[in-house]
Amino acid sequence: MLTEAQWTEAVALLPFLAHPDTAITRAFRHEAMLMRLPEGATIFSEGDACTSFSILLSGQVRVFKIGETGRELTLYRLARGESCILTASCLLSERQFPAIATVEQMVEAFVIPQTSFQGWIDTYPAWRAYIFQLIAQRLSTVMAVVDEIAFRRLDVRIAQFLLRGSDPLQATLSLTHQQIAVELGTSREVVSRILADFVDDRLVRVARGSVTILDRQALVERAEAS
Amino acid sequence: MLTEAQWTEAVALLPFLAHPDTAITRAFRHEAMLMRLPEGATIFSEGDACTSFSILLSGQVRVFKIGETGRELTLYRLARGESCILTASCLLSERQFPAIATVEQMVEAFVIPQTSFQGWIDTYPAWRAYIFQLIAQRLSTVMAVVDEIAFRRLDVRIAQFLLRGSDPLQATLSLTHQQIAVELGTSREVVSRILADFVDDRLVRVARGSVTILDRQALVERAEAS
DNA sequence: CTTCCTTCGGTGACATTGTCACTGACAGAT
DNA sequence: ATCTGTCAGTGACAATGTCACCGAAGGAAG
Structure with a gap:
């Protein structure tokens, strides 16, 4: 009642x-x-x-x-x-x-x-x-x-996940690598490695507990094929 | 009608x-x-x-x-x-x-x-x-x-699949490696390799287009953990 | 402020799985 | 007997998962 x-x-x-x-x-x-x-x-x-x-x-x-x-x-x-x-x-x-x-x-x-x-x-x-x-x-x-x-590669999935979770005005996501891993069904280590690649390619910046998207357009490309 | x-x-x-x-x-x-x-x-x-x-x-x-x-x-x-x-x-x-x-x-x-x-x-x-x-x-x-x-390892999944598809009286499955791959969402090569391991361990015998279970009990063990 | 402690992230090594390219074996058709 | 398409085996490499271990960052307690 x-x-x-x-x-x-x-x-x-x-x-x-x-x-x-x-x-x-x-x-x-x-x-x-x-x-x-x-x-x-x-x-x-x-x-x-x-x-x-x-x-x-x-x-x-x-x-x-x-x-x-x-x-x-x-x-x-x-x-x-x-x-x-x-x-x-x-x-x-x-x-x-x-x-x-x-x-x-x-x-x-x-x-x-x-x-x-x-x-x-x-x-x-x-x-x-x-x-x-x-x-x-x-x-x-x-x-x-x-x-x-x-079927989908993990770098593509991480790129998509980052894009879904952010927008052009709010480019920083407050997430640990562990949290991303748990979303996608993978392990923290793998997320760390792929984010490191993204950093090398100047797609994102990472800090403890956060990921900031630097080049949204390039990340979209990464999310589409690769 | x-x-x-x-x-x-x-x-x-x-x-x-x-x-x-x-x-x-x-x-x-x-x-x-x-x-x-x-x-x-x-x-x-x-x-x-x-x-x-x-x-x-x-x-x-x-x-x-x-x-x-x-x-x-x-x-x-x-x-x-x-x-x-x-x-x-x-x-x-x-x-x-x-x-x-x-x-x-x-x-x-x-x-x-x-x-x-x-x-x-x-x-x-x-x-x-x-x-x-x-x-x-x-x-x-x-x-x-x-x-x-x-979450499941492929050798375990193949073992389970073989057990599901056979019984103690009919130990031979008429399947190509390709057909097994397509069931489990993997590739023929990987199925071939894992079946080769099973053959080394005397779990199965393979021929063109068929798999015969030799040691059902051992295969069950393989299907449980590994 | 310093110390401690927990969480977070980085790294190397290795196993498993997926992909590609190529090869040969087998069986049915001609 | 030869041809042809299907099936399977192999090596190389890339991607991913797992394990062990380390150090850095930041908060908590003194």
Whole structure:
């Protein structure tokens, strides 16, 4: 059950609650709960069974896989208004969660119990449409990740990552090499080496905990082929 | 519109048609079509827009990605009673098909136009349940592929692949090195080298176009850690 | 301010994997 | 018996992953 204030937030956030007195809005108000999770919290680990579905109201979550050697690979992030496809898939098929989800920035989320989640799908077209869209969109992100790790060179991927994470006005990224490695599913050493190449080519400048793009155009070229 | 014979096949194949005179069965009979595709046909290419949804009645389809260098990576296969999650996702979100699907063995499939596919989801719970289960199941296969290519050593993956594709009674696999490479997203040369190692270790015997497992137990060990 | 300590990054060595170029072996067709 | 296309083996090299180790930077504690 949501309070009046939480409910106001929910309506502003979720398109399927747009109409004030429909069945889905009543159900959501009664069956959803607001949960807070502190930075660093682990939401799901590899192999967990999912028991509820979440929609983020604020904060940020990172969903990633981790290999035997400890290497990490970020699959995607969740921000305001977003939900996790793996949780949905997990709930629908009663399988185990195949990754890890942790809180990067303190999270407020609407939590819907498994039974409500399933029931709403059969009952409320708006909810159903929301879930289907979610799945279809996130699935393409995952497919893009597959493509990247299977076929793309790492210098190209790092160049793309730096470009995505910056813009012409804010050319400095506050990231450690380790953080970049974990995004791309590689190791710190490799990131360091490739950034060193970039520095040699005057594409970027690096300092402890930051990378500054010096020649955006050249970096774009590097991101395209090489 | 399906013929009587085709309809009989459909009922035997698809659980959601179990009840003889419901709305979904009438809709399916009128709006589905049976299509045949010869071996080697390309069903979808990277970037295609999907316009229909298929359920295989017979034959086999391989869905794979292909990199700039021409290297291939098999995502999954479809056989009798199965459907393609990427097509579903594609139809739901109107995105482009992010892979390639080709016919490995001559296919007969029930084809459902995009409009029917979407309409049925909103109308028929049995169809909806079928699609959701499909998505959830295939998504876990794709996640397993991500895990493999990101983190697992190739000798381990080849060992697993050989074990999956054989059994103690039928120890010989009729596969070229190229075919194995394409399954696992690597190159023929690398497969050849690793198989050569396996031969040195007396795990397998190789001949032109085939691999015979000699020491299944040892291969299992190789598939577990190394 | 100095010292300590943790985090961050650099480096060399080596193993694994991917790519390229080339070669020869095999099997079916003529 | 020869031809031809497919299949497999090899060496060289590049790219990436892993390990061990080191030093530098910056904050914390004295």
